[in-house]
Amino acid sequence: MAKRKTQRLYFVLLGGLAVATGIALVLTAFEDSIVFFYSPSEISQQSLSPGQRVRIGGLVEMGSVNAVGDTVSFTVTDTAETLDVTYRGILPDLFREGQGIVAEGYVLASGVFQASDVLAKHDETYMPPEVADAIKAAGEWRGDDSATTQKTAATESTATP
């Protein structure tokens, strides 16, 4: 009896290992379709056919937002490469300079990304407004509403361990 239980234990363990390996292989193979968006660096490496729909994501570069009527143009950056985006429509409330966003659309012949949808991505940081103000006042801000301070903060933190 005990022997059969051990046998069943090994059977379940081996079965679990086989299923996990299978799923891992499938997920690795389909990685390109599982990622929700590409960064500007990834877009520049890909040869997209004209009009091919993709989603891009990154931070809205500081000072790049330019609204004319209901058409907004801005630059999305992953701090290595940038991509100019133009969009006509209503932006989500969280959209602002320095904010992470995801845009769906296609690259025009001019190299500009024509977005049909813009979604705001927010990070996992939650804090009361007073705390955010206090951190900003102390100059320790690392939030996502300033890509430039984030960059300097990152270099500072690597410089001073």
Add this chain to the structure above:
Amino acid sequence: MHAFANPTRFLKLAAVIQPWAIGLCIFCFAIGLPMAVVFSPPDYQQGETVRIMYIHVPSAWMGLFAYGVMAAGSASYLIWRHPVANMIAKASAPIGAMFTALCLLTGMLWGEPMWGTPWVWDARLTSMLVLFFLYLGYMALGDAFDSPEQGDKAAAILALVGSVNLPIIKFSVDWWNSLHQPSIFSMAGVSVDSAMLPPLFLMVGAFQFYYVVVVLMRVRAQVLAAKVRAARLMRAA
């Protein structure tokens, strides 16, 4: 552990735990809910909408936790034939499904104002929806056989196969680009302000004790139903 494979002994233990779990559940809700809804601070970016987190995050964790219990109970049933382990697994399924549904619904309500869309097919949202369907499949498969034992075994195997989804849900936001933000817990620490943690943990506690209370009730009902079935068979024979 094996000692509690005996239903009668398990019910005795359950009778001791039950009142404490009920008390703690009420306590956590009584303090946690007002804190979450009224007294905790708004978020610097999201404002009052952040309060959805106090329902959304605990229900997501409970959705995963209940599945973990279901998978462990199913493994224990398949390997050692523990009847109580299978009862716990079966009792966990509808509660886990409810928490997963609650997580998906509150996520949609949160996504609409913050992201600008209630639903996208990114890795986190999709894998969570798969979890919900796994719960439904587990419950349906268990009832789909003429002999209850056959149904239990088939459902237990499904629960084990589906458990590969748990790490996928957990790490989906780290492995792939997703619209959903990463976990609030990372190697660097907690990214939630300390003023928001007490209501969050109280709500997690409330949901957790609610789960314990309902699982014990459901296991008790299953033991009694099995006794009734046995008595009926005795009388018929």
